[in-house]
């Protein structure tokens with residue numbers, strides 16, 4: 001994860017850290033220089049030019065170094081988020097469909113949007129702040145040791161007690177942060193579902209019920225968030241009390257030491273100066289360690305995505321020829337088991353191309369499952385399915401999907417232009433799109449769009465009817481002209497003339513390819529007389 005995130009950001013990160021170190025060292029030498037200046041004033045010597053120059057230089061280095069490091073680390077963190085987002089989304093899109101289905105989509109959305117920015121926090125904010133604070137604290141502590149060994153040892157004793165209390169609190173913070181992130185992600189998933197099903201929820205008057213479900217999840221998230229805040233809120237009081245006890249202790253003990261003649265007032269003043277310079281870094285160290293616990297919770301959630309979504313195995317060699325003289329798809333003892341244990345048995349079937357088939361059968365007979373297997377999206381659990389003798393398995397599935405196009409039963413248009421929805425990356429001219437439109441008698445639909453093919457669909461653009469959406473899905477399939485086209489209920493929303501015109505295009509595709517249509521539509525069943533019926537056993541008629 002770190003390797004991917006830092007790609008292209010290493011130089012900015014490196015210079016940012018060097019600037020930070022310079023700035024921290026410049027901060028830590030200031031008490032020393034101030035002490036020298038004060039001593040010179042007390043001795044009524046002339047103004048020590050070198051010390052003054054060094055002090056001014058240290059102020060400037062401190063300010064410039066701190067600003068530069070903030071800027072460069074900020075740029076590097078944006079790059080880190082960008083790299084990780086691209087990588088996670090790329091992994092999701094390339095991953096095995098079956099593994100992907102076991103993830104909750106709302107939760108995945110939350111991991112990319114929320115967890116990635118949270119997980120970058122340590123590298124670009126918390127660790128650098130820790131580094132800077134440790135440098136200043138250590139250098140100031142060395143200054144303290146030189147000013148008074150006894151007072152330093154007393155200070156260490158107080159700091160150790162504070163450190164112990166901090167460790168206990170930080171552990172509690174980390175656990176609470178993990179639980180809080182999980183609760184937030186669960187809320188995000190439920191919200192995602194509500195937004196996705198907004199229309200059915202409204203139309204079925206289920207708003208109150210859905211609000212209740214969301215409120216319960218929000219309440220859980222609030223409860224866990226409150227627990228995290230309770231624990232985090234202990235950090236500052238512990239560090240403040242520790243600081244106050246240290247200051248008061250140093251003054252009392254220092255006074256006693258001066259009275260006993262063991263310490264000079266100037267030594268106590270120097271000790272005090274170093275202590276004051278050390279307080280702010282110590283507070284930062286404590287707060288940063290608390291933040292690390294929260295970032296760790298996000299990092300663990302991202303790790304699950306990286307580990308749980310392995311990419312599909314690539315196909316080293318192209319095994320299925322793009323244009324064989326004939327095509328055949330056969331299955332033997334084929335079964336597919338879903339994540340929930342549901343096992344679908346497919347009777348032995350055989351499709352032979354060129355040609356067109358209708359695939360029919362009762363609800364739940366396994367038609368869509370068979371299409372997903374034929375497309376390589378699913379791989380057989382037992383038995384075999386093969387294209388021209390090439391078995392559908394993990395090694396061949398990506399290659400099979402290159403030639404076998406599946407238009408699934410349920411999908412939605414993308415909030416992009418009509419052209420993007422039609423082509424989805426395919427490179428085709430407007431003329432090719434409009435020629436097909438003219439052929440199936442829907443040229444008017446495309447030419448009367450407000451911005452032509454650039455018309456946006458969705459919030460900023462036009463809304464489409466169910467049939468118009470289906471037209472766009474079918475058009476995409478027809479324009480890409482695959483060798484094998486699997487259409488799952490493509491005609492349910494299309495009017496009779498359009499259905500008939502599209503059937504003609506399909507018949508033409510079937511002259512040198514294979515077209516299979518899942519349908520119960522009488523006209524289509526008559527138009528494509530080769531049928532395979534899935535039931536208890538498949539039968540070809």
Ligand SMILES: Nc1ncnc2c1ncn2[C@@H]1O[C@H](COP(=O)(O)OP(=O)(O)OP(=O)(O)O)[C@@H](O)[C@H]1O
Pocket residue numbers: 338339340342344361362363364365366367368369370
């Ligand atoms: N994602 C899934 N997870 C678990 N089981 C599933 C899933 N998809 C389908 N099934 C189960 O697999 C069986 C076959 O479903 P499939 O969708 O393939 O049937 P179908 O013939 O296409 O049905 P229909 O005509 O109703 O669309 C059904 O029993 C269904 O419950």
